[in-house]
Amino acid sequence: MKSNKETVQKNSSSGRPVDAFDRRILGELVRNARQTYAEIGTKVGLSAPAVHDRVKRMIASGTISSTNAAIDPMAVGKPFLAFVHVDASGWGKSERMMKLRDFPEVEELHSVTGDCCVILKVRTANADAMERFLAQVYALPGVRATRSYVVLTTYLDRPVQAEVTETWPDVPLPVG
Numbered sequence: 001m002k003s004n005k006e007t008v009q010k011n012s013s014s015g016r017p018v019d020a021f022d023r024r025i026l027g028e029l030v031r032n033a034r035q036t037y038a039e040i041g042t043k044v045g046l047s048a049p050a051v052h053d054r055v056k057r058m059i060a061s062g063t064i065s066s067t068n069a070a071i072d073p074m075a076v077g078k079p080f081l082a083f084v085h086v087d088a089s090g091w092g093k094s095e096r097m098m099k100l101r102d103f104p105e106v107e108e109l110h111s112v113t114g115d116c117c118v119i120l121k122v123r124t125a126n127a128d129a130m131e132r133f134l135a136q137v138y139a140l141p142g143v144r145a146t147r148s149y150v151v152l153t154t155y156l157d158r159p160v161q162a163e164v165t166e167t168w169p170d171v172p173l174p175v176g
Contacts, residue, residue: 016057016061018162021044021045021046021054022054022063022162023162023163023164024044025040025046025054025055026058026063026162027161027162028044029067030158030159030160030161030162036048037049037051037052037055068159078123078124078125079123079126080123080124080125080126080127080130080150081122081123081150081151081154082122082123082124082148082149082150083120083121083148083149083151084120084122084134084137084146084147084148085115085116085118085146085148085149086116086117086118086119086137086143086145087115087116087117087143087145088117088142088143088144090117094142097109097111097117097118097140099140100118100120100137100140103133103136105122105123105124105129105133106120106121106122107121107122107123108120108121116147127150130148130150134146
């Protein structure tokens with residue numbers, strides 16, 4: 001099995017792998033993308049120009065694909081979050097399934113293996129709005145069923161992290 005390091009190197013179009021400084025810079029940008037290069041440099045042990053050069057390289061290579069605003073769902077009237085599993089005839093990535101991208105309620109759309117074809121992350125104003133959204137899903141040709149998992153509490157919601165766990169803690173297996 002390839003290590004994450006090998007995968008990162010392979011996917012880097014610049015030919016230069018993501019190193020430990022890059023990972024620390026990425027971690028700082030994820031925590032707060034509005035920091036200055038000087039602030040990031042102080043935290044990671046590089047000069048502001050060195051941080052700037054590395055960020056430019058990671059943007060050019062596609063390692064940094066965009067800078068996004070984190071929006072409070074309550075502030076925009078969309079506190080109701082659910083993960084919707086969609087069963088459809090045929091494979092999940094079809095032209096009709098891709099129409100789900102047009103709905104602003106859909107935050108994520110994944111083709112998956114397992115007991116469904118597609119998993120959606122959907123955010124709406126309330127249960128009634130979710131029901132109206134699901135009616136649109138059922139109107140798509142080939143949709144056989146959906147299963148919705150409504151989120152009660154979110155304990156962790158974060159973007160992709162640059163850090164990699166090098167050593168996992170020993171967890172004793174239960175006896176018996």
